Amino acid sequence: MSTQTPQGFELSFAPLAADAERGHPDVVTVMRTQVKGPGGHPVYADATGIVRAEISDRGEVRMLATSTHQDVRRPVGCRALPPKTAA
Structure with a gap:
C-alpha cells in the first residue's frame, strides 16, 4: 500500500428514507x-464546502459539521480516487 495521501475520495451515503x-x-x-x-488527519471537502470529512490513512472517516444545524450523516463507504496521471 502506498504511503502517499490520496488527493480525493468518494464517500457513499445510504439513501434517506x-x-x-x-x-x-x-x-x-x-x-x-x-x-x-x-x-x-487531512480534511477533505466537496466542491461546495458543505460536506467535510477527516479521513485517516486507514480510511477511517470522521464527518465534520459545517454549520450548527447540520445533521451529519455517516458514510457507508469510502473509496480513494485513483491518482491523476500526467498526459
Whole structure:
C-alpha cells in the first residue's frame, strides 16, 4: 500500500428514507484541503464546502459539521480516487 495521501475520495451515503426506492447510495466526491482535523488527519471537502470529512490513512472517516444545524450523516463507504496521471 502506498504511503502517499490520496488527493480525493468518494464517500457513499445510504439513501434517506424518502429516496430509498432509488436503491443506490448517494455519492459525494471530496478533495483534500490544507486543513488537519481534530485527529491530526487531512480534511477533505466537496466542491461546495458543505460536506467535510477527516479521513485517516486507514480510511477511517470522521464527518465534520459545517454549520450548527447540520445533521451529519455517516458514510457507508469510502473509496480513494485513483491518482491523476500526467498526459
